């Protein structure tokens with residue numbers, strides 16, 4: 001029997017069903033996560049997310065698919081050069097060209113990993129690859145040995161592994177290990193597996209593959225049936241020691257296994273899942289906020305661990321219980337995932353020194369002087385308008401200031417006429433390429449008028465795909481955090497803006513997206529650049 005204390009302080013006594021062990025966390029937010037439609041991140045954003053993942057203690061960060069585009073290649077290279085403590089992985093299909101490109105992007109990493117994959121299920125081999133099983137088997141050997149000659153750390157994945165015939169799966173896994181793979185990752189690519197079935201598949205590999213002990217067994221589960229976390233945990237119970245996952249569970253279709261959920265499940269139910277990760281769970285809330293802000297994929301309020309309601313107690317009976325003893329309705333403490341009680345920070349009399357200290361407490365240790373100055377000016381303006389300034393306000397404001405960076409088009413001022421009488425108008429002033437521009441535009445409401453004003457000052461053909469508003473804290477004087485998604489010639493970008501005035505936040509978010517689009521245009525076709 002073992003006695004285990006979970007983070008909420010409850011002590012439970014049970015027989016530990018499996019041996020204790022360390023589970024590696026492989027985060028693929030920047031690769032599989034970024035494959036979600038509309039979820040594009042630029043290079044700076046990817047480096048910020050990677051830095052956050054490294055700070056959290058994620059073991060392996062999959063930074064992208066270098067052959068997919070020049071943008072992906074540059075982002076993987078930048079992440080590889082920045083991250084020092086986590087391994088950095090790049091994805092490659094089973095071809096020399098893919099593997100060479102991945103290695104070129106990764107070679108500056110302190111701990112590079114090439115992740116190569118090939119489909120092994122009958123369906124994928126016949127219709128997608130149009131290859132016979134023997135040819136697939138040979139391609140696995142060739143690609144893994146080629147990768148291993150370049151990099152000492154090689155992961156191989158049989159795509160659609162959960163729907164692969166067992167004999168063939170065992171044969172390819174054994175050969176991949178013999179060819180030098182140090183990690184074997186079994187994907188449930190289409191999210192089809194059931195937990196008991198997936199655990200049995202992992203056990204089957206341990207029973208039948210003679211050299212299985214020479215590699216770490218990993219799992220990569222998609223969430224099409226809402227089972228990605230359950231399947232990953234079942235696989236760990238069967239011997240897997242690496243989980244591939246993403247922040248907030250973003251990813252292809254219904255997403256991937258959510259990092260925050262598997263990590264907290266293993267911590268909270270350590271009595272049933274006696275496994276440890278290297279993740280500092282108190283950074284989960286910050287990482288979740290960062291990823292949702294950058295991608296524009298907001299988290300549903302009832303999402304486990306990171307949803308706005310995950311630790312809220314609405315009913316009187318629950319509130320009464322929690323006040324008497326938090327464990328009555330809380331299996332984890334909010335603090336254990338970094339959710340601090342809303343702290344009243346500073347008022348309008350606080351100086352820049354106190355502001356700097358506050359930022360350090362909130363984890364912003366490497367802000368440049370310009371971002372810091374901009375954030376402080378905006379903090380003062382906010383403190384003038386808003387009675388109480390909370391930690392969340394500071395986070396929204398600083399994230400916004402950091403993102404402005406080298407914007408070519410900058411917001412100066414906005415005056416709107418709103419209300420039922422109409423016409424709604426927006427008088428906007430901005431600076432584009434160092435020149436001040438002003439205009440007055442009409443619209444179907446103040447947001448529409450504001451976006452029309454931007455179009456008048458900076459004509460463009462991009463279309464609005466998403467407009468989303470989120471209140472940073474409670475109260476009618478709360479700051480608004482706005483996300484705007486623009487699309488032009490098949491390329492999408494997300495922009496964010498925060499302000500106590502929702503329309504100003506909307507203008508900032510639109511301009512942020514537009515700035516990113518301009519940068520994208522400049523990179524792909526300098527001659528086509530126009531304003």
Ligand code: KIV
Nearest residue numbers: 117157159160187189
């Ligand atoms: O879902 C999948 O099969 C993948 C592989 C590339 C690991 O993402």
Ligand code: ZN
Nearest residue numbers: 032189220252
């Ligand atoms: Zn996947």
